[in-house]
Amino acid sequence: MSWQQRIEQALNERRQHAAYRQRQVNQGGNGRYLQCNGQQYLNFSSNDYLGLSQHAEVIAAWQQGAVHYGVGSGGSGHVTGFSQAHHELEQQLAQWLGYPRALLFISGYAANQAVLAALMQAGDCLLADRLSHASLLEAAMHSPAQLRRFHHNQPHSLASLLQKACTGQQLVITEGIFSMDGDSAPLAELQHLTHQAGGWLMVDDAHGIGVRGAQGRGSCWQQGVRPEILVVTFGKAFGVSGAAVLCDEPLAEYLLQFARHLIYSTAMPPAQACALQAALHCVQQGDELRAQLQRHIQRFRAGVASLPLKLTDSDTAIQPLVVGDNQQTLVLAQRLREQGIWVSAIRPPTVPPGSARLRITLTAAHQTEDIERLLEVLHDICV
CATH class of the missing domain: 3.90.1150.10 (Aspartate Aminotransferase, domain 1)
Incomplete structure (x- = not known):
């Protein structure tokens, strides 16, 4: 089968099942x-x-940032792309969400991929909710770790998987609010089971940050949970784009050394970081x-x-x-x-x-x- 035939076959299958996507x-x-x-x-x-994508304060902050910094970062944050605006936003996010460190990423997809690619090794076990976002599941499947999927929002299913033998470390991954069903994960129960087994919990709260918890601090804050790794994104309630990983100091330094999506990507424009600072203020208020x-x-x-x-x-x-x-x-x-x-x-x-x-x-x-x-x-x- 030629390249052209392979492509046409895949496209025709999508059309036949009324699953063809169009922009x-x-x-x-x-x-x-x-x-x-x-x-x-x-x-x-x-x-x-x-509605913050249309908010006058956020728009004005981006415009002022563009005047001051230009419209692009000019490089990776490891070269010349890490600006004062990025630094201030990371500090503000860490303080707001109660973590020692925050690291900015160009997207939530990149953040999830970067964390799992950098952390997981052969012998480790990734335990993921079956309905976790494609960025999480794809990274899990491509990692050297063993992927085990528990039934959606079912702590007893996770508990049974945590009891299985694992020669390395165990990382449990879930979402705060699931993007296609809109339901919330039982984070407190999942965290209890994870810690009981000596593992870490990673929560992608893309759809909870800004709308749940005090000052919009998200699903984890609302449920009294502090996962070892918290991913928040800015393309939803913040009205902009980008993401951040919240974690402790050693993990932040580890990601700065080994997270390829962070090291080899051009940083978000500093003007965008300025807009996100304004969006954060709007979320808090x-x-x-x-x-x-x-x-x-x-x-x-x-x-x-x-x-x-x-x-x-x-x-x-x-x-x-x-x-x-x-x-x-x-x-x-x-x-x-x-x-x-x-x-x-x-x-x-x-x-x-x-x-x-x-x-x-x-x-x-x-x-x-x-x-x-x-x-x-x-x-x-x-x-």
Whole structure:
């Protein structure tokens, strides 16, 4: 089979299963509304949970940072790319989240890959929630460690895996809030079992940071848990992009020496670090934004309870409606767009087979009338 045949076969298989992905050109911002193909839609697919991507303070900080530093970092942080803005942001994050150190990464994907690639050795065991993000599972599968997957959010399943023989170190990995179901991990139980077995816990809190816990400190803070490794990302509630790894001093120094994604990547622009400092301030002062988001979540869940679709067990901004069939999910997403509402159809392999869904995300930028309009249209097309 030639290269061309191999590629065409893979593409045709995706098309046949209604799993073919296509990008759409967003002609405006990614806030309450988005513009696509010259039309305006109410946006219920954004992870910008607090609406900070459009916040005047964050935008102004990026602009001022660009004036001071330019628009790029110019190199790896190990060469000339580590600026005062990066340094200050790392210090602020560490103090805010109660860790000795924070290290900035260009993305959450890179942060997860870097940590697992640098840490895991032959003989070690990685114990991962089955629904962990692709960046975690992919890094785990490519590492020399043995990957063992426990049932989603089931501490007893983890406990049985921790009892199995492991000649090296054990690292348990999970998420604070799962991106496709919107449910929360039982972090306190997972941490107790992990420490009881002498292992470390790593939590990716991409969808919890900024929206859960005091001052938005995230899922771990909310549940009274301090994992050995905490990954937070800035492309969701912070409204920007990038990520940070929070850890103790020796591990931070170890990652600076051995994390290839950190060493060999151009650092994020210093202007972006300036914007993230402003976003952090907005998150810390964002109690009303978080309260607004919770009101939207409660109203939405009450409004869809009678729909003939499965609503996942989520009290977060992620409110998926599970349809099941790929083609039917695409049809419902298209019918929503015909009514001026943008909702993404999520299909395998992003989610398990037979669980295609409308992934609805709510934000503090939405107004009450937006939620009511969404509910009205959902009832029209689903009942």
